[in-house]
Amino acid sequence: MEQFFGVLQQTELFENMSREEIRSMLSCLGYHERVYPKNNIIWNTGDIVRSFGIVLDGQAQVLRDDLFGKRNIIAYIMPGGVFGEAFACAGLPESPVSVMAGQTATRVLFLNVEKVLTLCSHACTFHNALIARLVRMLARKNIALNEKIDFLGKRTTREKIGAFLLSSYRRQKSNPFLIEFNRNELADFLSVDRSALSRELSAMKRAGLIDYWKNSFKILDFQKME
Amino acid sequence: MEQFFGVLQQTELFENMSREEIRSMLSCLGYHERVYPKNNIIWNTGDIVRSFGIVLDGQAQVLRDDLFGKRNIIAYIMPGGVFGEAFACAGLPESPVSVMAGQTATRVLFLNVEKVLTLCSHACTFHNALIARLVRMLARKNIALNEKIDFLGKRTTREKIGAFLLSSYRRQKSNPFLIEFNRNELADFLSVDRSALSRELSAMKRAGLIDYWKNSFKILDFQKME
DNA sequence: AATGTGCCGTTGCAATTGCAACAAAACGGG
């Protein structure tokens, strides 16, 4: 465990906390640590979920099984990543997803939601901070999901691209600005065909709306972007 | 204030709490109540937001201003509804949205996020419960948003409809089942043209995938729905 | 009965998109 404190210090939940603080918090909360051999099930769809996981080593895959048992991967969780926090915190009777260890053995730290949310008798300072972090994490994910819905809700590819670029511009407050995706990833993120994305980007460049080179984009005509 | 406890008891945050419990909690947390004349600004884009609001009476509109000041409405919040919880909890330096009182005077109860999250010295029982509710609310919204992204992320209208209907079916565990939208609202929700939705529903019925009458839908061929 | 209104389905048409296949450019080793 001790050697994974570095990982914990990089998680949204524990960042900027000292090892001492994390140590005291974990001992106050109680936790549960386990290693899963590769491709082993961590959670099954339908399990009762009261804890969320933090990947310490290896990688976890979040899966959704369709009605006929075909699995598709929703997310890859790398070390430092958290999974299942929404399901655990929502108090669902059963988990709608499965989680599986990836291509290597995977070490997971579990925290029980009720224990996190119920202040211990010592009323330790850090416990309060942890709750605030958890809330902040959920809230930020909320905002990010809402933004994504904004993009996906646009009817045309051009509008999706426009909304995405404007949002990137607003976040970075500079023009030109860099985007964090390559074309393939951007197409996936906006849920459009890659070639259609490419075609539309070219058209927007030709029309003088934007200019770009690789991951650097510049908005030329703000008026026409929304 | 006292006459609005009924409204509070219907909110996700306070439901199943007695008036006594709510009263003691509010006095422990402190709160801030204010009435806004119709169409008056409650928050402006860019304001520092540390509280979220609960609409007690009237209605609030959440707005996003684009780069040229044009406003569009993101959400209507009716009595009992909560707004701004994600922004307040995320600890953003400035609010990305405005909130405005609607067509009638609007009474809002504000709760400060830090006070909600920081346990008071009395360590009152209900305070803990309130935090758990807030977390649950954020987590459930998270799940709902994720599900919506699932729908919107499908490439074709048919796939969007299929995913939506399967989800409704799973939630109600019955076939046929009722959906909570009329055609217009469903088209908005899935972000497709109403007539295109109608056309595709007809095609799916003709193809023997589904049957429907008004708001009642029946899935006939599960295999082909996903 | 006549009228108005809201909801839903249908259709023609133009525009957009996904798909598939290929070409060009960039990149990283050896």
Added chain:
DNA sequence: CCCGTTTTGTTGCAATTGCAACGGCACATT
């Protein structure tokens, strides 16, 4: 420098979609 791989751009074509306009139906009002 060469070669294999990855990333990005292009294009033809069929299918899907948005848009606009219209008609039918149920329901409420007068």
